[in-house]
Amino acid sequence: xxxxxxxxxxxxxxxxxVVTAAPVEDLIGQPxxxxxxxxxxxxxxxxxxxxxxxxxxxDIYPAAEMVPPTPHPLTCDVALAPPEVLAEVRTSGxxxxxxxxxxxxxxxxxxxxxxxxxxxxxxxxxxPMAEIAxxxxxxxDRDRVRRVLYENKDPWLSVAPGRLPLxxxxxxxxxxxxxxxxxxxxLAHLCQTALIVQSPPPAARDDAGLLQGLSLLPFAxxxxxxxxxxxxxxxxxxxxxxxxxxxxGVPGGLDAFLAAHPGVRRxxxxxxxxxxxxxxxxxxxxxxxxxxxxxxxLIGVRDDRIVWTGDGGAAAGLxxxxxxxxxxxxxxxxxRPGCSSTGYFSP
Numbered sequence: 406x407x408x409x410x411x412x413x414x415x416x417x418x419x420x421x422x423v424v425t426a427a428p429v430e431d432l433i434g435q436p437x438x439x440x441x442x443x444x445x446x447x448x449x450x451x452x453x454x455x456x457x458x459x460x461x462x463x464d465i466y467p468a469a470e471m472v473p474p475t476p477h478p479l480t481c482d483v484a485l486a487p488p489e490v491l492a493e494v495r496t497s498g499x500x501x502x503x504x505x506x507x508x509x510x511x512x513x514x515x516x517x518x519x520x521x522x523x524x525x526x527x528x529x530x531x532x533p534m535a536e537i538a539x540x541x542x543x544x545x546d547r548d549r550v551r552r553v554l555y556e557n558k559d560p561w562l563s564v565a566p567g568r569l570p571l572x573x574x575x576x577x578x579x580x581x582x583x584x585x586x587x588x589x590x591x592l593a594h595l596c597q598t599a600l601i602v603q604s605p606p607p608a609a610r611d612d613a614g615l616l617q618g619l620s621l622l623p624f625a626x627x628x629x630x631x632x633x634x635x636x637x638x639x640x641x642x643x644x645x646x647x648x649x650x651x652x653x654g655v656p657g658g659l660d661a662f663l664a665a666h667p668g669v670r671r672x673x674x675x676x677x678x679x680x681x682x683x684x685x686x687x688x689x690x691x692x693x694x695x696x697x698x699x700x701x702x703l704i705g706v707r708d709d710r711i712v713w714t715g716d717g718g719a720a721a722g723l724x725x726x727x728x729x730x731x732x733x734x735x736x737x738x739x740x741r742p743g744c745s746s747t748g749y750f751s752p
Contacts, residue, residue, distance in 0.1 A: 421479065424472070424596055425445045425472070425594045426486075426491055427443040428589075428591055429590045431443070432592065433527065434526065437524055439526075444468070444471040444472050444592070445473050446471045450466050450470040450471050451470060452521075453715065454716075454719045454723070455651045456571065456574050457652045458522075458574035461522055462652075463521070463522050464521045466518060467518055468519055469483050471519070475596070477599075479598060479599060481596040481597075482595055482596075483517050484517065484593060484595060485531050485587065485593075486590065486593050487590065491593055494595070516531075516722050517586075518722075527578065528578055529592060530584045531586060533583055555748060558727070558737050560735075562581075562724060563728045563731075564576070566731050566735040567734075569672060569681075571712075572705075574712065628693065631697075632692070635692075636691060638686045638687065638688030638699060639688030639690070640688070641688075642685045642686050645685055651714055652711065655711060659709050669684065670684040679708050680706070682705055684702070684703055684704075684743070685701065685704070685752070686699055686752035698751055699752055702720060703715045703725050726750040727750060729743065729750050730748040
């Protein structure tokens with residue numbers, strides 16, 4: 406039986422409201438298993454990013470991995486909140502969205518992550534939301550929208566805009582203290598009853614829809630092949646990623662590995678030639694979208710040694726993939742292969 410199972414015992418089905426909460430300061434300095442038990446985990450958490458740093462190991466866990474599964478018909482979230490706001494939730498039942506990342510006065514943007522060094526919690530991360538600069542007197546509404554969407558981007562885990570992420574390993578812990586949970590914050594697991602919207606019944610006959618469907622038949626043939634490609638990438642990418650472990654050498658050396666896996670992209674850091682980031686295409690579930698919007702796992706390599714790995718969720722959630730598409734002026738753009746003109750990355 407796992408340590409988490411021993412600590413948590415039988416699973417308790419969450420009810421609406423504050424399910425569990427712990428002061429962030431109580432988690433710092435404690436084993437990961439303790440943090441998981443405080444949040445009610447029913448399984449051993451798995452790190453999303455593992456970094457070999459200074460001879461030790463740094464693991465970054467999604468806090469959502471440390472709470473019970475969400476049962477129907479609830480919707481749940483893990484968020485940072487001030488103690489007084491949680492008290493208000495308990496007494497007056499204010500809605501969940503009022504204190505999660507979209508509504509919190511902390512103005513945080515990504516999911517909450519717990520960082521552990523050699524198995525001991527050292528930080529709780531939740532990147533801050535960038536403040537939007539006021540409109541300029543000489544710009545149009547369109548120019549301002551573009552500036553908000555594409556400029557002043559923050560690659561949290563990169564040394565600087567334009568650089569590859571995590572080139573300094575765990576250096577972000579001292580370099581980006583603004584990513585750490587605010588002083589006095591509570592890490593809370595919150596649930597509320599999900600809003601279920603009934604779909605209207607289909608029309609008895611839709612001639613316009615039939616004609617539209619016929620016009621899209623050529624795209625349906627493309628979609629079948631694209632979905633097969635997505636599925637192949639999903640299976641093969643996950644299998645390849647599972648063979649790569651931080652601290653190990655790249656199998657056969659970096660050049661031989663890339664030759665054996667031509668679908669793996671390699672990006673080199675211009676200011677740190679020994680450092681590279683590899684991208685593995687994780688594909689996607691079959692869908693009706695003709696655009697290629699696949700997941701990606703990232704691997705940091707120094708010379709021929711793997712120094713960190715990041716799964717698809719963390720690569721997106723903590724901005725590892727978006728950092729690949731941010732230039733030195735902190736603008737989202739087609740900086741590297743795989744980036745669109747708007748700074749969206751797809752392997």
